[in-house]
Amino acid sequence: MIILPAIDLFEKKAVRLLKGDYAAMTVYSDKPLEVARDFVRCGATHIHMVDLEGAKDGTTPNLDVVTDIAQNTPLFTEIGGGIRTMETVEAYLTGGVDRVILGTAAVNDRGFLEQAVARYGSRIAVGADVKDGFIAIKGWLETSALSLEEFLRQMQALGVKNIICTDISRDGAMRGTNLGLYQKLAEQFTMDITASGGVSSLDDVKQLRSMNLYGAIIGKAYYTGAVDLKEAIEVAK
Numbered sequence: 001m002i003i004l005p006a007i008d009l010f011e012k013k014a015v016r017l018l019k020g021d022y023a024a025m026t027v028y029s030d031k032p033l034e035v036a037r038d039f040v041r042c043g044a045t046h047i048h049m050v051d052l053e054g055a056k057d058g059t060t061p062n063l064d065v066v067t068d069i070a071q072n073t074p075l076f077t078e079i080g081g082g083i084r085t086m087e088t089v090e091a092y093l094t095g096g097v098d099r100v101i102l103g104t105a106a107v108n109d110r111g112f113l114e115q116a117v118a119r120y121g122s123r124i125a126v127g128a129d130v131k132d133g134f135i136a137i138k139g140w141l142e143t144s145a146l147s148l149e150e151f152l153r154q155m156q157a158l159g160v161k162n163i164i165c166t167d168i169s170r171d172g173a174m175r176g177t178n179l180g181l182y183q184k185l186a187e188q189f190t191m192d193i194t195a196s197g198g199v200s201s202l203d204d205v206k207q208l209r210s211m212n213l214y215g216a217i218i219g220k221a222y223y224t225g226a227v228d229l230k231e232a233i234e235v236a237k
Contacts, residue, residue: 001209001236004048004078004194005039005229006219007032007069009062016220017052020129020140020168028223036069042229047075048164048196048217054082055103056138060091067095080127080164084109089116093123101164103127104137106155107144117159125162126155130181131169140168152189162192162214170198177204177216186211200226205235 007014010025014032018024029035036047047069051062059082070077079092080101092100099122106113106126116124128151129136135146146154148165155163165185167178177198185193192214199205200221208216216236221227 001205001213002046002194002215003044003205003229003233003236004046004215004217005042005044005222006048006050006196006217007035008050008052008219009065009081010052012062012065014223015052016223017171019171020136022052022056026223032065033069033072036073036075039229040073040075043233044229045074045076046215047073047077048194049077049079049081051079051081055080056082056141058082058084058104060088063091063095066092066097070096070098078125078164080125084112086112086115086119089120089124093120099123099125099162101125101127103129107135107137107146107151113160114158122161124160125164126160128152128155128163128165130165130167136168149188152185152191156189156191160191162194163189164194164196164217166196166217167198171196171219176200177208179204179207179211182208182213183211186213202227202231202235205232209236 013027014029014035015027053061066079076098078099084105130148135144135151182195194215196217199216
């Protein structure tokens with residue numbers, strides 16, 4: 001299982017939200033590239049990034065920060081948040097990003113999703129952000145009418161290879177990840193599934209690894225020191 005340490009970007013800074021609440025934001029660094037370089041020092045091979053401003057309004061105000069990290073570290077780089085046009089997909093991919101994550105657009109613009117998957121294959125991932133069993137969109141500010149299971153069935157049928165599933169109720173809350181949810185998804189679907197939200201101990205990492213998941217995202221637990229990233233990467237192997 002791959003550990004993907006995370007950087008959430010807001011105004012070109014590395015921040016974390018609590019349960020997706022923009023009013024509950026903590027700034028951890030104004031030098032995201034240095035944070036990414038620390039991930040490398042800890043043995044990370046991948047990085048997960050989210051443009052929080054883009055997630056709300058579909059823009060790319062942190063594009064330069066993301067491409068800077070992609071071009072100046074050896075990390076496999078994925079980015080989500082506000083990617084709603086082919087131009088944005090191409091801007092990230094030509095800037096050195098390895099994989100882009102479609103969230104709101106995967107729900108609201110199925111034609112765009114199909115076009116992106118047809119053109120770029122496994123370089124397109126889909127974010128399944130779940131709130132009370134339904135898919136949340138637009139920076140988690142709205143909830144769609146799609147249940148998580150129905151949405152994932154649709155994604156698998158479309159040929160999506162990689163899903164990042166976030167339990168919003170656990171995100172940044174430091175109370176453990178939703179192991180039952182990921183166990184169920186691992187049994188139901190053949191796509192690569194990355195667990196996100198509340199991964200806050202080495203025990204979480206061990207249990208997720210035992211489910212044969214593709215990856216687990218570690219965010220706040222890294223920044224607070226609750227999880228030693230180097231140890232988590234070893235445990236995940």
